[in-house]
Amino acid sequence: MDRRTLLRSAVVGAGSVAFGFTMTRESLAYPARTGPSPYGALQAADANGIMLPAGFTSRVIARSGKTVSGTTHTWHNAPDGGACFADGTGWIYVSNAEVGSRGGGVGAIKFSGTGAITAAYTILSGTNRNCAGGDTPWNTWLSCEETTRGFVYETDPWGVEAAVRRDAMGRFKHEAAACDADREVIYMTEDESDGAFYRFIPTTWGDLSSGTLQVLTESNGTLSWATVPDPSASGGNQTRSQVPNTKKFSGGEGCYYKGGTCFFTTKGDNRVWAYNAVNNTLAIAYDDNLTSNPPLTGVDNITGAAVGDLYVAEDGGNMEICVITPDDIVAPFLRITGQSSSEICGPAFNPAGNRLYFSSQRGTSGSSSGGITYEVTGPFRTAL
16 A cells, blocks of 8 residues: 555544544545646746736736835845735735845835835844744734744834844744634744644733743644743753654644634645644645645645635745645646746735735745745635
8 A cells, every 4th residue: 555545544544543633524625635726727827937827917026136116125035934914005015035144034015005016125134044924913024033943023014113023932943923813822833854833822912022832742642732841942952842742743834824723834744734723633634645646745835815715835846836725626826937946935915815925035046136026916716
């Protein structure tokens, strides 16, 4: 029996015994399977080298080392995780810079209600390898350092308030964050081959200056949350190694919360996980070994649309953003051609949900100085 058949049988028949999660009604259809995209087949590459479904168009909004059109701001190298924030009738897209040696940070581009660029500026600088992060309900951007004992920085998308380092959220190789306002916690992933899945419980919701850091544990198939004794790892023991029975994940990447479930990705095994916070259960929402001709490999950043679709960007693979529908079909949504030495980062929708932003971190050059940030506009579905 090959690994794919074995794993598929285990998912259907063993539940928590094999994978450490209990099968629930929500997870019975998991994992997603290869199928037709709700948007149809990809068309020939456009002038920007992007293959899109019929009716969609792309434009370049920024290039690393170049001035953002209509502004005096130079766009950062190695654009990575991002998010959009409502700004009157317009919006702001923020983007991390995954640059080391204190060259990292966050840039922002402001758009009018028609999508015209009106401003661009820096909201964080002097940090290291800002990879992914997450937006908060109080309209700040959490920018995460992907370094050993890295920090989380809370930033202002408008660039008015100074960025603040949030030490209480722990020091580890941070990747992404997702706010669960229902339980008033923030989930976080860790980009280590034996990384943990965390949640931070602020003392006061909306104030990240203090709180409790916990890790997900598993014992005899039961999931629990346990407090990390030394979130700063100042004693030399990394946060992922301080609590017995910490559940390990192979290279935590993107993280997205909606309606009681936190979806997060792990690149080491090409999986999308679904943590059901209501029932405290965990399911595999996608695994490239559990479907035929898997379109999604190199799973990385993840976001979602109001209709319930998930959009997962590839680090490598064939440079696609794939869509996973609520009925568990996975298919390519777009493909970037001619950039095989890059990765796709920072997918995020504008507030209206009709424009998708993302970056190719190294563009056509394969260098961090060749990053390109794009916008895709089109008939994104608003109903199933």
